[in-house]
Amino acid sequence: xxxxxxxxxxxxxxxxxxxxxxxxxxxxxxxxxxxxxxxxxxxxxxxxxxxxxxxxxxxxxxxxxxxxxxxxx
Amino acid sequence: xxxxxxxxxxxxxxxxxxxxxxxxxxxxxxxxxxxxxxxxxxxxxxxxxxxxxxxxxxxxxxxxxxxxx
Numbered sequence: 515x516x517x518x519x520x521x522x523x524x525x526x527x528x529x530x531x532x533x534x535x536x537x538x539x540x541x542x543x544x545x546x547x548x549x550x551x552x553x554x555x556x557x558x559x560x561x562x563x564x565x566x567x568x569x570x571x572x573x574x575x576x577x578x579x580x581x582x583x584x585x586x587x
Numbered sequence: 588x589x590x591x592x593x594x595x596x597x598x599x600x601x602x603x604x605x606x607x608x609x610x611x612x613x614x615x616x617x618x619x620x621x622x623x624x625x626x627x628x629x630x631x632x633x634x635x636x637x638x639x640x641x642x643x644x645x646x647x648x649x650x651x652x653x654x655x656x
Contacts, residue, residue, distance in 0.1 A: 526601055526604050526605060526608070527601045528599045528600050528601035528604075529598060529599035529601055529602070531596075531598045531599065531601075531602060531648075532599065532601040532602060532605070535602075535646065535647030535648060536647065538647060539647045578609075578645050579605055579609070579645055579646055579647055580604070580605030580606060580607070580608040580609040580645065580646050581601075581605055581608070582608075
């Protein structure tokens, strides 16, 4: 099935452990094929299966962790 | 109100900021204090301890319960 790219802008990260905990949590979500979070860019770059999950759900997962997450910059 | 003490594996302001935002979502019935260097979080609330534990675990960080103070 198709895999779509997604950017999530994330505010509030200040160190590597924030990055690792976000990557760890997001990678567990059904439908997420890949996730890489960049502290410098303040952004997560994902690929996901639109049949299993959607951008808003993935944004909410990051917000649920206590960070501010946006689908646009 | 019962005051609970948790140990949360926070390593930077980003982590303590995330804990602050997560606890703020519990509403004003919960009072809390965070000591980042000691990695401790004190929460005063009527809520059950395991609800507070689950809430803290949303951060993705390791959480231990140290008991009531």
